[in-house]
Amino acid sequence: MKKTTFPAFLSTAIVCYIFWLLLTGQIVAIFNGNAAPEVLIAGGLVSVLVALFSARFFIHRSAFYLFNPVKLLALLFYCIFIFGWELLKANWDVAWRALRPGKLKINPGIVKVPTELKSEYGLSMLANSITLTPGTITMDIADQDEKTWLYIHWLHVDCTEPEQAGDSIKGTLEKWIRRIWK
Amino acid sequence: MRIAIDILIGISIFFALAGTVGMLRMPDTFSRMQSSTNIGTMGVLGVIIGGIMYAIWQYGDYSMAVKIGILGVFYIVTNPISGHALAKGAYRHGYRPEQGFACDQYGEDLTDAD
Amino acid sequence: MNELLFGAICFVVMALCLVIRLIKGPTIADRAITADAIDILADMALILFALFTGRGIYLDIALVTAVLGFIGSVIVARYLEGRL
Numbered sequence: 001m002k003k004t005t006f007p008a009f010l011s012t013a014i015v016c017y018i019f020w021l022l023l024t025g026q027i028v029a030i031f032n033g034n035a036a037p038e039v040l041i042a043g044g045l046v047s048v049l050v051a052l053f054s055a056r057f058f059i060h061r062s063a064f065y066l067f068n069p070v071k072l073l074a075l076l077f078y079c080i081f082i083f084g085w086e087l088l089k090a091n092w093d094v095a096w097r098a099l100r101p102g103k104l105k106i107n108p109g110i111v112k113v114p115t116e117l118k119s120e121y122g123l124s125m126l127a128n129s130i131t132l133t134p135g136t137i138t139m140d141i142a143d144q145d146e147k148t149w150l151y152i153h154w155l156h157v158d159c160t161e162p163e164q165a166g167d168s169i170k171g172t173l174e175k176w177i178r179r180i181w182k
Numbered sequence: 183m184r185i186a187i188d189i190l191i192g193i194s195i196f197f198a199l200a201g202t203v204g205m206l207r208m209p210d211t212f213s214r215m216q217s218s219t220n221i222g223t224m225g226v227l228g229v230i231i232g233g234i235m236y237a238i239w240q241y242g243d244y245s246m247a248v249k250i251g252i253l254g255v256f257y258i259v260t261n262p263i264s265g266h267a268l269a270k271g272a273y274r275h276g277y278r279p280e281q282g283f284a285c286d287q288y289g290e291d292l293t294d295a296d
Numbered sequence: 297m298n299e300l301l302f303g304a305i306c307f308v309v310m311a312l313c314l315v316i317r318l319i320k321g322p323t324i325a326d327r328a329i330t331a332d333a334i335d336i337l338a339d340m341a342l343i344l345f346a347l348f349t350g351r352g353i354y355l356d357i358a359l360v361t362a363v364l365g366f367i368g369s370v371i372v373a374r375y376l377e378g379r380l
């Protein structure tokens with residue numbers, strides 16, 4: 001079990017407190033100038049307590065990485081525009097395959113794809129993005145021959161070459177995630 | 183404004199319908215999982231964005247809009263985790279489609295390791 | 297105003313169609329993903345109904361069912377992998 005460091009604790013507590021403000025609706029009250037102080041104090045206590053116990057599961061190094069505004073803007077741009085467009089295309093593709101009359105036009109299989117990313121957060125973000133686009137599901141991550149490999153279940157397999165399949169599944173996504181997480 | 187909200191909810195209903203039909207028609211477990219992702223992404227996002235717009239425009243209630251936004255973020259964050267866990271669990275438990283995979287590079291590496 | 301109610305009814309009808317797969321599905325994994333999808337569709341109906349009536353309390357119910365459905369499907373996945 002890893003130990004809790006102070007920056008990790010502080011950033012987890014800040015994120016918990018922002019989440020508390022959003023969920024209780026106090027963030028609107030602060031802007032209107034009629035916030036209830038007892039709710040704010042209780043939220044502070046609870047988020048400090050939660051961060052004390054759970055910070056070591058979330059953050060292992062460089063706790064304030066995302067407080068850098070350039071990275072945060074790049075993350076927002078990626079989430080809204082790049083990923084949204086990929087999501088729309090893939091959704092339309094799978095919906096058309098399911099709704100078209102006659103025989104289903106699918107060819108399911110599991111392919112193996114190399115990736116260049118190194119950090120934990122980048123890998124998990126790439127895997128989650130691939131799973132979230134319909135038509136592909138990440139099944140496992142493995143280290144082999146000094147490279148990181150993703151095993152992906154694909155609804156309609158075009159080609160089984162690792163490099164080529166990787167390009168057509170995660171080409172744009174990986175290029176943008178490398179700008180955020182390295 | 184009203185028309186934009188109607189269009190967003192209509193998009194959401196269309197993709198949820200496609201996911202439902204896909205789940206009823208697809209032949210094996212993993213393909214059905216792909217169709218259920220269809221429900222969980224676009225079927226959710228249309229209602230979430232339309233709901234935020236409607237709550238601000240009709241009621242002027244910002245805390246309701248924020249709560250709907252939190253629901254949307256929660257769905258988008260947790261949907262891939264449960265999908266990945268279920269796919270891996272089903273594969274490790276030994277479920278395979280009846281007509282077989284087109285290619286199965288995961289199974290080859292698993293038998294090599296054991 | 298009425299189109300919100302119409303949308304909620306559409307989502308509920310789709311959830312009822314998925315019950316066929318829930319009964320028929322040959323494996324446990326099929327049933328787990330179908331239950332997850334029914335959960336999501338019911339939550340969408342709840343959000344539209346909350347907007348129709350203007351009461352925020354239905355959104356809290358939707359949040360609680362979303363959390364419970366996520367935990368349930370992760371626990372079923374752990375069981376299938378043989379680590380529970």
